[in-house]
Structure formats: structure tokens, C-alpha cells
Amino acid sequence: MLGERGVFPEKFVKSMRGTLTQGGLVIVTLQPDARALYDGRTLAQYKDQIVLGFGRDAPVNQSVLFTRGETARAVDFKLAPRAYVEQRIDGLPPAFVTPPAEALAKIKREAASKRKARGELTLRGGFAEAFIWPVAGRITGVYGSRRFYNGEPRRPHYGIDIAAPAGTPIKAPAMGRVTLASPDMYFEGGLIFLDHGLGVTSVFMHLETLAVKVGDEVAQGDIIGTVGSTGRSTGPHLDWRMYWADQRIDPALLAPPR
């Protein structure tokens, strides 16, 4: 859909790219004096671009309100629904399936620091770059799958798991600013957040080593750390996740097909 307007009218929109699907992210270039409201709020713009992201279970019926001068129009559109597979992970230490009471305070603290790290919407253009894969390797887990750990149902998997030897360098898939860099999170182990702008954030989990710190600006392809098996993990792999605002989106839809 590159360079097309898709469902959006020319009065408000110049072009759109991305996929209107659950788990999808679209980048819309507005006409210079147009605005867009989604879910009751005006969307931030970077160089006339706005971003919309749709979570795993986002409603298929969607609407954006466009305004330009005195004109306003609500545009309804549909998302393609996704079907998600089931995946069972066995052989985990029980403490990662049901954390012991003494771990709960650490887990709660970490949840707060993760929320804080994604709390600020910034104006930078990493989201609009053509993303690259952070590591090469076999895909061992996909976005959206229903997860069972040691047979117990848990939250769905929101990342893409890429198996690679421990120590494999991880590249920034697009430019961004490091908003979290922690070597020892309870579930994620070595963890990095990279803010690509307009609410789009990449998350990298289970790292063996971190090569960046909070505040660092990285370009696409820069090494940010190495693959490991820290946290809730059964072998060396990178778990790459993405957010738009609080919506979890599918990184595999942004990186090139493989």
C-alpha cells in the first residue's frame, strides 16, 4: 500500500503505508493543514505524519476523525482480523511461571519503570524508516500466540522470538533513543527500550550484554547489545516486541519479509 491513500480521502491524506490489521501499524502523511483525532485525542505529528497502531485484539471496526480548516469528517475503516496459534513452553523453573512472594515487589517496581520509560511521546522519525531485522536466526515464537508455561495458561506472547547464539550482536532496527536499559529484569532479563518517535517503541529482551545506556541516540544498524538467555527464557534468543502507545503491535509486519 506504499504511497497510496488506502481508505482515507485525499482532502485530508496524502499517502499511507502499513497494514490495516490487528497487530498492524500504519503511517499516514496528512495534507499540510490537516489534523487527525483517534479515540478522542488529537494525534501528534512529525513532518505531517501520524501513526496508528492496532493491538492483538483491536476491534475490527475503527474510525478516525479528520479535520482541515472548517471541514471535519469521520472515516470508518475495517481491520483484517488475525488468527493466533497456541504455543507451549515447558521446562521453565517454576519461579518464572508463578513468581515467589519475595519477587513480587521487584516485579511491581519493574512494571512502573517500564511504564515510565514509555510515558513520553517524542518527535523523532525512526518510526518512518524501513525497519531491518535486529538479528538473523530461526523464528521460534510469533506475535499473538496463546502461551502456556509448564502447562499453565499465561498472557499471550506479544513478541517475535529469534533464536541466535549467545553473544550475537543485536542491531537497532531503526533509529531511536534508549529510554530503558536494565541488565536484570525479573521476566525480561537484560532489557532495552528504544523510542522511535510518535509513541512507537521497540523492546529487546533476554540480552546477555547491553551496549547502550538510557539517553543514548542510536542509528539504524548500531549495535545495542548481545543475544542471551536471561530472565524467563529456555535458551539463547532475542524477543523483539513493539508498542504504539499502549497497543502492542507485531514487529514482523514492519521488518522485511523473510
Ligand SMILES: [Zn+2]
Ligand atoms: Zn518471547
